[in-house]
Amino acid sequence: MSILGPKGQTWVEVGGDRCWLQRVKGDICVTYQWMQLPGKKEPGAVMALFPATLKLDGGVYVIPQENAYEYADSRGGPTPHLLVAALNAAQTMGFFPDESTVFRIVDIVVEGLADLIRMPSEQPGSLNIDRIVHGIEATAKVGGRVIHQEVV
Numbered sequence: 001m002s003i004l005g006p007k008g009q010t011w012v013e014v015g016g017d018r019c020w021l022q023r024v025k026g027d028i029c030v031t032y033q034w035m036q037l038p039g040k041k042e043p044g045a046v047m048a049l050f051p052a053t054l055k056l057d058g059g060v061y062v063i064p065q066e067n068a069y070e071y072a073d074s075r076g077g078p079t080p081h082l083l084v085a086a087l088n089a090a091q092t093m094g095f096f097p098d099e100s101t102v103f104r105i106v107d108i109v110v111e112g113l114a115d116l117i118r119m120p121s122e123q124p125g126s127l128n129i130d131r132i133v134h135g136i137e138a139t140a141k142v143g144g145r146v147i148h149q150e151v152v
Contacts, residue, residue, distance in 0.1 A: 014048045014060050020119050025108050027052050028093070032115055034123035037064060043123045047116045049108065051093050058094035061085075063109065068116050071109055078106050085109075 015022055019033035029052045034043035045065035051058040063071065063085075071082040086105040090097040140148040 014050055020045075021115055023112070024052050026104070028105070028108055030108060030112050032112075032119050035062065045116070045119045045121050045123075047109070047112055049089055049093065049105070051095070055094040059092045061089035061092045063116065065116055065119065065121060068113050072113050076110065076113075078110055082106055082109060 014033065015029060015031045019031040021032040023030045029050055031048045031050075033046060033048060035046050035048070037044045037046070047063040047065075047068075048060050049063075050060040071079060071085065073079055083102070083106065086102045086109065087097050089105050089109075090101045095101050140146070
C-alpha cells in the first residue's frame with residue numbers, strides 16, 4: 001500500500017518489497033520497516049498496522065522501535081498506554097473501536113513487539129532511496145503524450 005502525493009509520487013510505502021517482515025492477522029496487516037520519522041535525519045524502524053483490505057477511511061498506525069517499551073511491561077503484558085493506543089489505532093485504520101477490535105489490536109501489538117525489538121534499527125543500504133531532488137522538472141509533450149522528462 002502506498003500513500004501518494006498530489007502529483008502521484010509515492011510519499012510513504014507500507015509493506016511490499018521494502019519491509020523487513022510482514023504478517024497478516026485476520027483483517028489487519030503488520031509490517032516491520034523503516035520510515036522517515038518527524039525530527040529524525042535517517043529512517044527509523046517501525047511496526048506499521050493497516051487494514052488488510054484497503055478502506056476509503058483506512059490509514060496506517062505506526063509504532064516506532066524506540067517507543068516499544070511504552071506498549072508492554074517487563075512481563076510482556078499490555079500497558080495502559082497500549083490500551084489507549086489500540087483505541088486510536090482502530091480509529092486510524094477505519095475500524096469501529098469496539099472492545100473486541102481494541103483487544104485484538106492489543107494482542108497483535110504485544111505479539112509483534114519482540115520482532116520490532118529484534119529488527120535492525122538502521123535501514124539496510126539496499127533499501128535506501130534518494131527522494132529529494134532539487135531543480136526544475138521539464139516535460140516535453142506532443143499531442144498530449146510525454147516524449148521526454150528531465151530535472152534541470
